[in-house]
Amino acid sequence: METEIPAMLRAREAIRPERFTFHSSRMRMHKVVREELETMNRQGLRCAAELADARVDVMSTACLVAIMAMRPGYHREVEQELQQVARENGCDARVMTSAGALIEGLQILGAKRVALLAPYMRPLTELVVQYIENEGIEVADWRCFEIPDNLEVGRRDPLRLAEDVTALNTAGVDAVVLSACVQMPSFPAIQTVEDRLGVPVVSTAVCTTRRMLDHLGLEAVVPNAGALLSGRYPLPSQLTR
CATH class of the missing domain: 3.40.50.12500 (Rossmann fold)
Structure with a gap:
């Protein structure tokens, strides 16, 4: 933030x-x-x-x-x-x-089906996925990095996400959430990944x-x-x- x-x-x-x-x-x-x-x-x-x-x-x-x-x-x-x-x-x-901004941002895009990356531990990521789906947006695929230390999340190189996203199945999605966490930096990679995938790419930030x-x-x-x-x-x- x-x-x-x-x-x-x-x-x-x-x-x-x-x-x-x-x-x-x-x-x-x-x-x-x-x-x-x-x-x-x-x-x-x-x-x-x-x-x-x-x-x-x-x-x-x-x-x-x-x-x-x-x-x-x-x-x-x-x-x-x-x-x-x-x-x-x-x-x-x-x-x-x-949290509300991510939901609303996806609604502005008209996204009904997304894929996402998150730094959280798996149980917390599953709760995030459930929350988004409860708002009427399907999470078709997701990956989490299981980083428990908040400072380490913030220190992660955002350009690594350009490689991380290749592990996601983005076929048929309306948008990709490159970082579901404000703490995990992603801004330098957003446009690059969007240009490559050909679908809207967002982050919570x-x-x-x-x-x-x-x-x-x-x-x-x-x-x-x-x-x-x-x-x-x-x-x-x-x-x-």
Whole structure:
């Protein structure tokens, strides 16, 4: 969240007049296991209150698996809770989650069948797959790298994904999720893999950036960030700003 989303916003600044500031409040987590994810989620309300002090225009959680590992549809509950805290602290920001952004990004693409890569341990990845499928999107194939250490996930070379994706069966899919995790970097590989596969390629960071721009009422364009940020996919009527 703190690297790839600002990188995309900076890239957009090179071609559009809008300028952005980026603010963050951190929830502590070291090992990507359910117990730590549950503890981290409880820190979200504090973070929302802290970010409200900056009077941001849009606010989002970062950790997708912390949401998707809980229960189906949980991102909607979290968004409502965080929005309430923001309002109580005098902030009118649009509030979203990276988990919801991935679902909505795939909906914007009209994707009904996807393949994905994730860094999580297998049981957590299975929960992510189930969560996505509960939202009406089939996960035709997936691979997980089973990296338990959160810092190691963030240090992974994003260009390795261009090779990793070859292990996926992408035949007949509408989109590929190159990184289902905001923490696992993928931005440098997105356009390369999309050009090679010939189908839209996204990541949770790409989808989060897209929905941030939507909420800000700005054209969803970022250079070399794949189809979702190409300007070719308008916002569907069911996804209001």
